[in-house]
Amino acid sequence: MLKIELFKILCDGQFHSGTELGVQLQCSRSAIWKAVKSLKLEFNANIFSVRGRGYCLSNAIELLDKQLILNALTANAKKIVSNIDIFFSLDSTNDYLISDTKLNKYNNSICQICLAEYQYKGKGRRGKQWVSPIGGNIYCSLSWNFNKSFHELAGLSLAISVGVANFLKHYGVTEVELKWPNDILWQGKKLLGVLLEMHGEASGPCTTIIGIGINFNMKNLNVDIDQAWCDLNSILTTLPSRNIFTAHLLDNLINSIQLFEQKGLAAFLESWQQYDVIQDKEIIIKKLDTVEQGIARGIDPSGALLVEKNGQITALYSGDVSIRLSDAKSTVEST
Structure with missing residues (x-):
């Protein structure tokens, strides 16, 4: 066109x-x-x-290039990744991989990847939209076939978040924070989000779609976002190649998934505690039509958020729940 x-x-x-x-x-x-x-x-x-x-x-943009990304993958990732689809415009990278034709076409492969320059129906948690300006960020979805039940994959979102946080530190992004269940922040501002969608039998096997939206370079872009946000361009002195960064991100996701398959969330719990920005802080919990307050006390071995209310500890599972710090200065809410 x-x-x-x-x-x-x-x-x-x-x-x-x-x-x-x-x-x-x-x-x-x-x-x-x-x-x-x-x-x-x-x-x-x-x-x-x-x-x-x-x-x-307004900004020079390094467009995504399939061959550059494939060439930059590690040998381990090259053995796993059977296909990468890159689109100029797409409703949602998650929805593309979820479509019946894709699930059926590649049901014998472990991993599929979809990237887009622009999403007009980018997806966040709880049905919210992920703002996806053209060419400035990284919109990536990865599908993975697991021989596990939905219950066994309960902590996968947190494991992915820990893996990405470690990856960002490798690139020089210090002060990374994780906010249960799927927000990755920098100095209290949202840098990226993780969205998991599972399809298949609840008892397994199942296909899990892992969506990652990273604010890469939002300078001079026309965006309207209803919460505090930041991008890599405002954090790093020099931005890396968008294609090389994407390849390294995919390497990290694959390594994190493989470690989770072998050892579960237990392999990520210690790192989660180091990044957890709400632990031992007062939080506001929005659940459907109810609003409650409590103190976040970390996560349990399954990935549920532990909340103390009136001296009692209860486990909170993500579902249709949003969390924010009760401090009035906090402007970021888990979505």
Whole structure:
């Protein structure tokens, strides 16, 4: 499509005149103008124009490249990953892997991966939308076939979060925090989220879709997010290659899943305690139409949040629950 090819050219962050673009894409200047308008309307692309200079994207963007990512995977990951699908635009990377055709087509493979430059129905927990501006972040979903029951996979989301937190530290992101059940924060601001969806027999086997949304570079992007957030661009002095970073993220996810298969959540509990930002703090618990308060006391071996209320400890399972610190200054809520 013309607008996609145009966007690819503009990804260098330089000015391109309408005449130059028309010649390169073999179309009229009017068609270029319409394509730019479409990119703004459909994808909220931050493209601006200057008379006499042409069109320019607000940020240079390194588009995702399947071959670069595959080449950068470790030998272990290359043996596991049977396919990577990359889309310019998609409703949701999770939904793509969940679709019956994908589940049936690849039911004999262990792992499938889907990436997108833009999601128009990005998914968060409890039916909320994950804001997914074009080209600035990493929207990744990985499917994995487990010979385990839903119950045995109860702590997988937390294990993945710990693995990603360790991965971010490797890249120089200090002060990483985990907030039960699936938020990864930096200095109290949301940096990324994890969403797991399970399909199959409750007693096993089952396919689990692991969705990761990372705020990579949100500079100059048109976004409207209802909570405190940050991106890697604001944390790191120099941003890594988006493709290499994605490959290393996939390596980390695969390693974390394999460790979880072998040893369960027990292998991640100590690290969770180090990252846990709500432990021993007063929290507000929203559950359907009820609101309660308590003190977070860490997690149990299954991954349930332990909450103290009136001297009694109860276990809270994620489900349709949201958690936030009771401190009025806290602006991030687990979604």
